Amino acid sequence: MVDIRSGTDGALGHAEVEDVELYHPHSWWTRYVFSQDAKIIAVQYASTAIAIGMVALVLSWLMRLQLGFPGQFAFIDAERYYQFITMHGMIMVIYLLTALFLGGFGNYLIPLMLGARDMVFPYANMLSYWLYLLAVLVLVSSFFAPGGPTGAGWTLYPPQAVLSGTPGGKDWGILLMLSSLILFIIGFTMGGLNYVVTVLQGRARGMTLMRMPLTIWGIFTATVMALLAFPALFVACVMMMFDRVLGTSFFMPAIVEMGEQLQHGGGSPILFQHLFWFFGHPEVYIVALPAFGIVSDLISTHARKNIFGYRMMVWAIVVIGALSFVVWAHHMYVSGMNPYFGFFFATTTLIIAVPTALKVYNWVLTLWRGDIHLNLPMLFALGFIVTFVNGGLTGLFLGNVVVDVPLSDTMFVVAHFHMVMGVAPILVIFGAIYHWYPKVTGRMLNEAMGQLHFWVTFVGAYLIFFPMHYLGLIGVPRRYYEMGETAFVPASAHTLNEFITIVALIVGAVQIVFLFNLVWSIRHGRDAGGNPWRATTLEWQTPETPPRHGNWGKELPVVYRWAYDYSVPGAPEDFIPQNQPGPDNLTRETAT
Amino acid sequence: MAVVVILVLLAAGSVLFHLLSPWWWTPIASNWNYIDNTLIITFWITGVVFVAVVLFMAYCVFRFRHRPGNRAAYEPENTKLESWLAAGTTLGVAAMLTPGLFVWHQFVTVPDGAGQVEVVGQQWLWSFRLPGADGKLGTSETRDISPENSLGLNRNDAAALDDIVIEGGELHLEIGKPVKMLLRSVDVLHDFYVPEFRAKMDMVPGMVTYFWLTPTRTGTFEVLCAELCGVGHPQMRGTVVVDSPEDYQTWLASQQTFSQLMAKAQTKETAQAGNAAPAR
Numbered sequence: 111m112v113d114i115r116s117g118t119d120g121a122l123g124h125a126e127v128e129d130v131e132l133y134h135p136h137s138w139w140t141r142y143v144f145s146q147d148a149k150i151i152a153v154q155y156a157s158t159a160i161a162i163g164m165v166a167l168v169l170s171w172l173m174r175l176q177l178g179f180p181g182q183f184a185f186i187d188a189e190r191y192y193q194f195i196t197m198h199g200m201i202m203v204i205y206l207l208t209a210l211f212l213g214g215f216g217n218y219l220i221p222l223m224l225g226a227r228d229m230v231f232p233y234a235n236m237l238s239y240w241l242y243l244l245a246v247l248v249l250v251s252s253f254f255a256p257g258g259p260t261g262a263g264w265t266l267y268p269p270q271a272v273l274s275g276t277p278g279g280k281d282w283g284i285l286l287m288l289s290s291l292i293l294f295i296i297g298f299t300m301g302g303l304n305y306v307v308t309v310l311q312g313r314a315r316g317m318t319l320m321r322m323p324l325t326i327w328g329i330f331t332a333t334v335m336a337l338l339a340f341p342a343l344f345v346a347c348v349m350m351m352f353d354r355v356l357g358t359s360f361f362m363p364a365i366v367e368m369g370e371q372l373q374h375g376g377g378s379p380i381l382f383q384h385l386f387w388f389f390g391h392p393e394v395y396i397v398a399l400p401a402f403g404i405v406s407d408l409i410s411t412h413a414r415k416n417i418f419g420y421r422m423m424v425w426a427i428v429v430i431g432a433l434s435f436v437v438w439a440h441h442m443y444v445s446g447m448n449p450y451f452g453f454f455f456a457t458t459t460l461i462i463a464v465p466t467a468l469k470v471y472n473w474v475l476t477l478w479r480g481d482i483h484l485n486l487p488m489l490f491a492l493g494f495i496v497t498f499v500n501g502g503l504t505g506l507f508l509g510n511v512v513v514d515v516p517l518s519d520t521m522f523v524v525a526h527f528h529m530v531m532g533v534a535p536i537l538v539i540f541g542a543i544y545h546w547y548p549k550v551t552g553r554m555l556n557e558a559m560g561q562l563h564f565w566v567t568f569v570g571a572y573l574i575f576f577p578m579h580y581l582g583l584i585g586v587p588r589r590y591y592e593m594g595e596t597a598f599v600p601a602s603a604h605t606l607n608e609f610i611t612i613v614a615l616i617v618g619a620v621q622i623v624f625l626f627n628l629v630w631s632i633r634h635g636r637d638a639g640g641n642p643w644r645a646t647t648l649e650w651q652t653p654e655t656p657p658r659h660g661n662w663g664k665e666l667p668v669v670y671r672w673a674y675d676y677s678v679p680g681a682p683e684d685f686i687p688q689n690q691p692g693p694d695n696l697t698r699e700t701a702t
Numbered sequence: 703m704a705v706v707v708i709l710v711l712l713a714a715g716s717v718l719f720h721l722l723s724p725w726w727w728t729p730i731a732s733n734w735n736y737i738d739n740t741l742i743i744t745f746w747i748t749g750v751v752f753v754a755v756v757l758f759m760a761y762c763v764f765r766f767r768h769r770p771g772n773r774a775a776y777e778p779e780n781t782k783l784e785s786w787l788a789a790g791t792t793l794g795v796a797a798m799l800t801p802g803l804f805v806w807h808q809f810v811t812v813p814d815g816a817g818q819v820e821v822v823g824q825q826w827l828w829s830f831r832l833p834g835a836d837g838k839l840g841t842s843e844t845r846d847i848s849p850e851n852s853l854g855l856n857r858n859d860a861a862a863l864d865d866i867v868i869e870g871g872e873l874h875l876e877i878g879k880p881v882k883m884l885l886r887s888v889d890v891l892h893d894f895y896v897p898e899f900r901a902k903m904d905m906v907p908g909m910v911t912y913f914w915l916t917p918t919r920t921g922t923f924e925v926l927c928a929e930l931c932g933v934g935h936p937q938m939r940g941t942v943v944v945d946s947p948e949d950y951q952t953w954l955a956s957q958q959t960f961s962q963l964m965a966k967a968q969t970k971e972t973a974q975a976g977n978a979a980p981a982r
Contacts, residue, residue, distance in 0.1 A: 188933045188934075188936075189933055192930075192933060261933070262930070263930045267891055267929075267930070269889065269890045269891075269907060270889075270890035270891065270930065270931055270932050273889070273890060273932070275825045275889075275890065275931070275932030275933060275934065276890075276932045276933065277933065279932075363844070363907045363908025363909075364843075364844040364845050364907070364908065365844065365888065365889050365890075365907055366824070366844055366847045366854075366888045366889060367825070367889050368825065368889075369849065371845065371847070375845075376908075377908070378908065378909075379891060379906050379907060379908065380906060380909075413766075413774060414768075414773075414774045415774035415775065415776075415777075416776065416777070416778050418777065418778075418779065418780075419778075419779045419780070419784050420778060420779065421779065422779065422784055444893065444902055444903050444904055445904045445906070446885070446903060446904045446905070446906040446909060446911035449806075449809070449810040450810065452806050452810070453803055453806065453807075456799065456802060456803060456806065457799065457803070460795045460798065460799045461795070463791070463795050464788060464791050464792055464795060467787075467791045468784065468787060468788055468791070470755065471784075471787045472784075474755060474758055474759050474762065475783075477759060477762035477763065477766060478762050478766070479766060479774060479775035479777070480762070480766045480774045480775075481766065481768050481772040481773055481774040482762070482763055482766050482767050482768055483768045484705060484763070484767065484768070489705065492705060492709070492759060492763070495755070495759060496709070496712065496756055496759070499751075499752055499755050499756070500716075500752060503748035503751060503752055504748070506744055506747075506748055506795070506798060507741065507744050507748070510740065510744065510798055510799060510802040511802060511803070511806045512736075512737055512740055512802050512803075512805040512806040512809055513737065513740050513741050513744055513802060515734075515737060515809070515900065515901055515902060516727070516734075516737055516738075516741070516897075516900040516901075516902070517741075518902070518928075519893060519895070519902070519928040519929060520928070565704075569708065569712075572712060576716060576719070577719065577723070577725075580719075580723060580725035580726070581725065583725065583726060583727050584725055584726070584727060584728060584897075585727065585728055585897030587895065587926055587927075587928045587936075589930045589935060590935070590936040591933075591935070591936045592936055593936070594936065594937075594939075596924060596926075597924060598728035598897050598898065598924065600724065600725070602724050602725070603725060606725065674778070676774060676776075677773050677774035677775070677776055678776055679776055684773060684774070
């Protein structure tokens with residue numbers, strides 16, 4: 111059994127790693143642009159991700175305008191509509207969520223929360239960001255390329271992705287998309303190896319694995335998963351590029367396209383789907399696990415109570431991570447693969463619900479008998495639980511193979527995955543930004559703007575996606591540019607679509623308030639001090655706020671206890687920082 | 703406090719929306735009401751869990767909100783409670799999975815004596831093929847597709863010659879008769895989807911996929927494509943008519959076989975050649 115108690119190792123000397131002068135940047139360029147400081151790289155990653163995320167937001171507005179008011183906006187034709195949904199999906203999943211959680215929060219929090227000076231390979235870390243930026247620029251360039259970006263849907267299923275019936279299929283669109291993904295994966299691998307090695311090798315003295323904050327457990331596990339999953343996407347991209355450019359037939363069987371025989375034969379479109387989802391399903395958890403970890407810490411800190419069942423939470427993260435590699439074909443129940451696979455994948459998929467449900471129980475049980483401060487990060491955490499539970503439960507419909515049959519490829523799926531891996535993780539991102547912004551800038555974000563942002567975003571997102579499930583239940587397929595006159599769709603469903611569009615426009619607009627708040631508060635925010643939330647974890651115990659390069663000044667911190675010593679009976683304060691040596695009578699063992 | 707009110711409203715509103723909104727599935731027209739039943743079980747179990755979690759959260763936020771002098775309890779874990787919760791969840795999951803797998807077994811097991819219908823997808827048109835008098839579908843090959851042989855049937859296969867070919871027209875099915883739908887595509891992925899049948903399956907170029915159903919209600923139903931197949935995807939519609947046995951036979955008698963179509967194409971070609979000659 112791993113020991114998570116406050117240590118009796120108070121006698122530990124301080125770590126001997128000295129702050130080396132040679133290592134600091136000497137010019138403005140190396141300090142702020144080509145920086146090797148994980149904190150700067152984190153901000154670069156986050157800013158780029160948010161910027162490209164705004165593009166995805168505008169794209170979602172455009173597609174909602176078409177769905178709510180079909181035919182009213184002449185410039186949204188079918189080709190553009192498919193380009194919008196494709197780019198929206200890919201940007202949100204890869205270039206926003208993955209990049210922001212791992213590149214953004216991973217870079218900022220791993221060294222600080224573990225008591226390290228920086229990532230172990232700072233130069234590779236810098237390259238990781240610049241490759242990511244290049245990937246984003248290649249992606250954006252496809253908007254200006256002949257034929258525009260690809261409209262193959264974010265799943266890029268061949269053969270249509272490389273044929274002329276799809277926007278960008280025979281033009282530059284699909285090639286730029288595949289190139290951008292390849293660059294992203296190379297860049298991510300450099301960052302990802304860094305995160306893993308730093309967690310394994312860079313922890314401060316006393317920071318055992320079972321004393322790490324759950325944020326780090328979530329990011330760490332997600333990174334390991336990403337390193338194993340992205341190669342599948344990488345090879346799929348390379349193979350599709352060969353099919354498109356060199357005329358190979360990895361994914362291309364004999365095809366008659368618009369009456370013309372193509373020079374392909376023998377390939378398997380389903381092979382691509384297996385490769386894609388072998389990446390794509392773990393990807394869901396690559397986004398979800400950091401969110402799980404972060405939200406655990408937000409709830410614990412703002413409820414002034416230790417996270418309930420820490421060990422269970424760690425094991426649940428690890429088990430979910432492992433199981434998520436054997437559930438991928440639940441995205442393919444009606445793909446035409448051997449239908450007997452359905453038994454296996456439905457079973458594994460529903461098993462994953464158990465550790466996931468335990469995490470939810472432990473979050474709400476952390477609230478039980480807590481001292482709940484309804485600060486902005488806590489509000490977003492509550493919003494996350496609601497939307498995640500909702501989206502997780504609809505996953506039980508889609509994971510249970512036979513129930514998936516009528517619902518797959520309908521708006522039910524769209525509503526489900528937006529709730530569970532769109533809205534829920536993004537609420538965590540917002541909560542995390544409100545939580546850690548004071549450490550990054552030294553100032554608090556404005557509370558009034560934050561309240562407006564939270565309420566409109568949370569309630570609005572729920573109003574968008576909860577009713578959308580019922581459109582899918584009626585049978586409205588996803589990825590339809592227009593539904594047209596269809597007997598089984600009642601006219602009232604159209605009113606619902608208009609309503610969803612209007613709410614989506616409002617929710618999108620309120621994000622501008624958030625962006626303004628981010629910029630405005632850098633100068634005008636209330637002074638935060640070093641530890642405004644009275645939190646236990648190491649990043650709040652830095653000698654300076656914002657922390658300087660090297661994080662800790664002369665001496666590295668030494669860790670004496672787990673990350674959750676809140677409201678320990680007998681302690682003078684309702685929190686004890688991890689680096690505070692404690693008398694033994696304050697250990698968890700004697701306290702309970 | 704606003705949080706508590708909103709959480710309660712959200713839970714109550716979701717339940718009311720589910721019960722009162724006019725948006726529900728379209729009446730079923732096949733034997734797959736088992737699927738509908740499994741879906742209803744899932745709605746009940748997940749609905750109870752959702753309401754319970756949200757209301758419990760609302761209660762916690764109300765009861766344990768910060769007031770001056772409050773202090774949280776210190777309880778790192780409670781192995782007993784966690785085991786009970788894990789066991790309860792496992793039970794709930796099993797209650798959904800078990801009927802689901804039973805119904806899936808039915809779904810993938812085509813009954814003996816089921817009829818056969820082939821559906822062929824292309825951008826953006828549905829075609830159909832029924833076995834002829836011999837009750838067998840002949841072989842086909844994408845490579846054999848040509849303007850006069852749009853489904854790529856094998857001209858040297860006797861079983862293919864009597865097959866009934868419906869290019870871009872309506873498909874008729876006989877009520878009460880199990881039928882295996884064999885699905886094929888000549889270009890990209892498509893998905894044969896009739897909401898009233900509940901069943902659907904992708905059509906993949908290079909292979910034949912299938913599902914089966916028994917139509918249980920006469921009427922005319924719309925066929926949609928449910929797998930993105932290019933810009934024409936939403937326009938890819940077709941029609942399935944479920945007939946009484948008499949109507950079905952009448953319809954069947956008026957359809958053309960592959961050899962009839964070939965003969966017609968040939969006469970047309972000769973006629974065209976004949977017409978073209980004087981002009982030169």
